[in-house]
Amino acid sequence: MYPKKYPRNQWYVAAHSEDVGRQLLSRWLLDEPVCLYRTSENAPVALADRCIHRQMPLSKGRLGDDDTIECGYHGTVYRTDGQAERIPSQPNVPRACRVHRFPLFEKWGLVWIWMGKPELADPARIPGHHWLTDPGWATVRGTLPMKARAQLLNENLLDLSHLEFLHAGSIGTAKIAKTPITTDFDDGVVRVSRPMYSIDCPPFFTKTMGLSGVIDRGQVAEFFPPAFHITHVSAKPAGDLDESRKCEQKAIHCVTPARGNTTHYFWCHARNYKIDDPEINALMQHGMEMVFKQDVEASEAIEEIISNYEPDHPIELNFKVDAGALQARRLMDQLVAAEQ
Template sequence: MYPDRFPRNAWYVAARSREVTRSVLSRWLLGDPVALYRREDGRPVALVDRCIHRQLPLSLGRLQGDRIECGYHGLTFDTDGSCVRIPGSSRISDRVRVQAFPLYEEYGLVWIWMGDPELADPALVPDHHWFRSDCWATAEGTLHMAGRAQLLNENLLDLSHLTFLHPESIGSPEVAEAPVHTSYDERVVRVHRTMTDVSCPPFFQKIMQVEGAIDRGQVAEYFAPAFHISQTHIRPAGSGDDVPAFRQMVMHAITPETRTTTHYFWGVARNFALNDPGVTDFAVEAVSQVFQQDIAACEAIEHIIAAWEPSYPLELNIKVDAGPLRARRIIEEMVAAERESSAAPEPHKVDTAARRAAAASRLRAEGRRSVV
């Protein structure tokens, strides 16, 4: 039912850019310990956070220029994971190394690819340019959940819960009753709602200064396996397209930490009150409280389903579950495809440098940064 394994051949948010510095950051991602830091030229590095000698986390060591020295016995590793120094040894095999992970940095986020590095195409990173655009103002935060990542994926695809879980902030009675249209392709699920002449929730009254009834549109967009953009468009009821809409784009990067714990990186971009820090401060506090309610619900569900494993209690699926159920299927298909690929004979490898150069060329043409 609820996937607790996620594909490794995919991009996940590992950290916010400001978190990755010249001090080594240790973070568990997809069940693996990862050490993150920056080279002296500012480029980020990600290595598995364990020395191959006696497993001490490399994050407990120290940086020597761009290299990291284990704090236990002094083995030193370069940014590509190769071991360049073993005290007392003059010759080091090329096979002595730790795993290094491809990274991609854009719009204040550091993305990591923990699968086959030859498949790490930055063009697969979902668009999220709103969060560093002069045309949008942003608020952001980072949360942690003691539950599997799929619970948040499904929470974000079934927004009928706004009526019942968030009635004092972003919910209204009409959300749960509004007709839902679900569409999807191989890796993306979209759930649409259009509501006309409905009540305005307290959160939008506060930040948009809207009184009375509104016309409200919602699109929950999921990019498998772990990224969402939730769009909200609001106008005074009956005002029509001639009146500019208040628009809000909410980013949710849902990164599995372990099988049953999750990192939650969120951001809210708005096209109004661009120079009002008071609106931003209110959004940071209010949105964080909303997402804490989501987390509390998901953690309560985790407590129940964990007690039933390896089976699950019986669940009833209803119309609004089309999006969440499709998300489950996509993740299951991605994991199964990786399993089949690893079991099959290894295909002819394309040169990694050539693949990355080609990807970088495509991104330059699109005006985006190349892979790190």
């Protein structure tokens, strides 16, 4: 029901680009410790965050001007490719003295990592998300730690009927849950669409978009297994045929398993209206983080229940609105099974 195993021959978001710099950054990803940093030429690097000698985290060492890492325990020095080039206590360096280097891909403000077989890492498999750095869009972003398995958030993001209840008073209004959805599955992507016509404008849209009264609201949730979501949102006055008055938003959700039942939630929110308004930027930064924190809190509350029942789970009853989430479960099972 709620898998904790995740496919490794896939791309996951390891960090926002702004998170990775000339300081050694330790981050657990798919139950492995990873050390992230940038070279002097600004290229991101990801090494296994454990010295091959005695497992001391490399992130507790020192980054040299030549981009090498000196282990803080016994001084072994590693190059960016993971190979050790110096062991202070002996003159020779065995070829086996190396740590794994993970393939990375950086674009549009996100750093992606491949945790599986390096020879299979193909950046062409990463979904497009150009809005995050497009000059015609304004973007805010953040990271939320979650004490729950990633699948709970994956399913939360595919069943947006919860907006009416979990996010009442911000982006939720009445009648969202009653609005029919369409669920599509093609080319490995799950897509849940909910067009809403003549529906009340939520308070947060009034603050940011300047809309009020009744609106036509579009909402399409896309899931690119195993860990990436794009929620396409649009709004305009009800019945207005002028597309120039439509406001569009793209919510990017990167749900990366960390260690055990914990998850990194890297979120981004882009909009194509009022892009030069600092007040709206501040509203978006604070407002969206509060909304996403509510999703995290709900996932953590569910985790507290189901983790105490494992290896079994309490009986659950599925509703029609769960079609997208159930398809996501099947896809995740298929990806894991294919690797095994």
